[in-house]
Amino acid sequence: MSMRIELFHGDITAQRLDAIVNAANSSLMGGGGVDGAIHRKGGPAILEECRRLRDAKYGRGLPTGQAVATTAGELPARWVIHTVGPVYAADSDRSELLRSCYRNSLAVADEIGASTVAFPLVSAGVYGWPKDDALRQAVETVRHSDTRVERARLMLFSTAELDLAFGMYPELVAGA
Secondary structure, X not given: OOOEEEEEEOOHHHOOOOEEEEEEOOOOOOOOHHHHHXXXXXXXXXXXXXXXXXXXXXXXXXXXXXXXXXXXXXXXXXXEEEEEOOOOEXXXXXHHHHHHHHHHHHXXXXXXXXOEEEEOOOOOOOOOOOHHHHHHHHHHHHHOOOOOOOEXXXXXOOXXXXXXXXXXXXXXXXXX
């Protein structure tokens, strides 16, 4: 089976898919950007499950590159898959950690039975990853992952990111 990869500009919290991926911080307690929006719009159930995960397994926080699922609370998706992206550093190649965010999120999607998943562009916001390389890492990792996920939607924050994505990957399905 071949996975369909879609490029979309829009709000990840509005996606009616099985799962959405949260570019979380290691505390799992919410934050800014995508993480804050997911926690705000999803309501207290997400934070409560994150607290239980911290208490039971991730006392020091979720390690960079790993992924874990919770309820989606009041969001239209069924689950939120939280992953912690690496902070970009020009003097250190952290690409494998970034790729592991996508691979591990897809592995968690397989574990929970999600066949449709929306991803943000992990680490390309406040973590400073150059958008063209973040996009390349995302698409190529998702494209070559061994998963049962049937459709992966990469949610892009701006129309400029969408234009960049279609310049790099014109064959991918468009949406807004």
